Amino acid sequence: MSPEPRVVKECFARLEADPAGATSYFYGRLFASQPRLRALFPPAMGGQHDRFFHALTQIVWSQDNPEELAGHLRRLGRGHRKYGVLQEHYPAVEAALTATLRAYAADIWTAEAEGAWLAAYRSAADTMIRAAADDAADAPPWWVAEVVEHDRRAPDLATLTLRPERPLPFAPGQHVTVQTARWPRVWRPYSIANAPRPDGMLRLHVRARPGGWVSGALVRHTGQGDTVLLGPAEGAMTLDPGSDRSLLLVGGGTGLAPMKALAEQAADLDRDVDLLVAARHATGLYDLPELRRLESACPRLRVVPVLSRAQGPGALTGRIPDVLPGLLADVGDHDAYVAGPVPLVRRTVAALQRLGTPLTRIHHDLLTAGD
Numbered sequence: 310m311s312p313e314p315r316v317v318k319e320c321f322a323r324l325e326a327d328p329a330g331a332t333s334y335f336y337g338r339l340f341a342s343q344p345r346l347r348a349l350f351p352p353a354m355g356g357q358h359d360r361f362f363h364a365l366t367q368i369v370w371s372q373d374n375p376e377e378l379a380g381h382l383r384r385l386g387r388g389h390r391k392y393g394v395l396q397e398h399y400p401a402v403e404a405a406l407t408a409t410l411r412a413y414a415a416d417i418w419t420a421e422a423e424g425a426w427l428a429a430y431r432s433a434a435d436t437m438i439r440a441a442a443d444d445a446a447d448a449p450p451w452w453v454a455e456v457v458e459h460d461r462r463a464p465d466l467a468t469l470t471l472r473p474e475r476p477l478p479f480a481p482g483q484h485v486t487v488q489t490a491r492w493p494r495v496w497r498p499y500s501i502a503n504a505p506r507p508d509g510m511l512r513l514h515v516r517a518r519p520g521g522w523v524s525g526a527l528v529r530h531t532g533q534g535d536t537v538l539l540g541p542a543e544g545a546m547t548l549d550p551g552s553d554r555s556l557l558l559v560g561g562g563t564g565l566a567p568m569k570a571l572a573e574q575a576a577d578l579d580r581d582v583d584l585l586v587a588a589r590h591a592t593g594l595y596d597l598p599e600l601r602r603l604e605s606a607c608p609r610l611r612v613v614p615v616l617s618r619a620q621g622p623g624a625l626t627g628r629i630p631d632v633l634p635g636l637l638a639d640v641g642d643h644d645a646y647v648a649g650p651v652p653l654v655r656r657t658v659a660a661l662q663r664l665g666t667p668l669t670r671i672h673h674d675l676l677t678a679g680d
């Protein structure tokens with residue numbers, strides 16, 4: 310994509326030495342030159358700084374892989390529509406980013422470096438702008454959705470059933486971002502917990518995080534009849550259409566949500582499914598009655614609760630990576646999907662590899678859901 314990926318990476322490495330300082334400098338420059346842009350961002354910028362730097366890192370480090378880079382930029386451009394980002398905002402970002410690089414990579418900043426950066430930035434911006442324009446032809450920047458059911462399954466956990474005002478296309482395993490009226494301009498990702506339905510409803514599983522703005526608002530301050538905003542569905546943790554292998558689905562805590570959506574889809578496709586649901590105690594199996602109903606309706610689905618810190622009727626005891634070896638003789642022949650706490654995902658992926666499942670057939674998106 311860039312004519313000089315090496316120079317671009319070298320300069321970016323200076324920012325990586327102090328991401329917090331560089332990001333603060335960048336936003337300082339941006340808002341000083343264009344104060345109106347501050348209104349597009351949430352009141353507290355902490356998480357935004359991290360997301361910006363993460364996105365920039367992905368762009369810089371996929372310079373050598375134009376296909377991956379283009380896909381990433383298209384998703385980014387499309388996803389930025391909900392923030393109110395317009396084509397005319399890109400030059401201000403270009404100026405602030407260039408100023409940041411000039412300051413942080415001063416020792417290696419040359420006319421050649423500046424040229425390489427500008428070429429890389431303009432190419433990336435162009436891809437994002439075109440993706441946003443294409444998307445605007447047939448999709449809104451966000452969807453208004455009514456909460457038609459709010460089920461408080463535990464003091465810190467609720468399932469929400471949402472009816473978008475117009476159809477919101479998605480595939481099982483994907484997630485949407487959510488904004489509540491209580492926290493304008495703050496968006497958080499949540500996995501969709503059902504396969505697409507004729508009535509267009511979406512179910513989310515939300516655990517209120519300590520100090521979590523959106524998750525707390527969704528669990529404690531949202532009820533039937535309220536509305537939320539939803540961004541477009543995103544994520545690549547979807548079924549491989551070319552595969553008819555048996556499925557191993559692992560959901561830890563609210564990581565169950567995307568696994569339930571995949572299990573519903575697999576039932577329609579008549580594939581064998583083992584769905585492992587991890588919780589600390591039996592009270593953490595907040596969706597078990599519904600899972601049992603699904604299981605009785607789908608002869609090829611087996612639901613296995615796994616409790617990490619207790620024993621319970623019909624449940625295995627232990628942590629997922631430790632119970633896996635004794636559970637399935639042919640785990641290496643499965644397509645595997647894993648969601649839940651990051652350490653659970655990492656350890657389960659490693660355990661699956663040890664048991665012979667190729668990495669190409671292990672799917673996860675390490676989504677930092679909620680807040």
Ligand SMILES: NC(=O)C1=CN([C@@H]2O[C@H](COP(=O)(O)OP(=O)(O)OC[C@H]3O[C@@H](n4cnc5c(N)ncnc54)[C@H](OP(=O)(O)O)[C@@H]3O)[C@@H](O)[C@H]2O)C=CC1
Pocket residue numbers: 484500516561562563564565566567587588589593615616617618628629630647648649650651652653656673674675676677678679
């Ligand atoms: N698409 C995705 O990837 C999604 C991810 N999530 C994420 O899932 C998480 C769910 O959190 P929550 O509901 O509070 O889950 P919990 O903290 O209740 O954990 C659920 C289970 O995971 C186990 N676990 C945690 N760490 C490990 C580990 N290192 N090895 C093995 N097992 C482990 C826990 O056991 P113990 O604590 O006893 O070790 C527990 O049995 C959130 O971080 C959310 O962001 C949610 C939805 C979708």
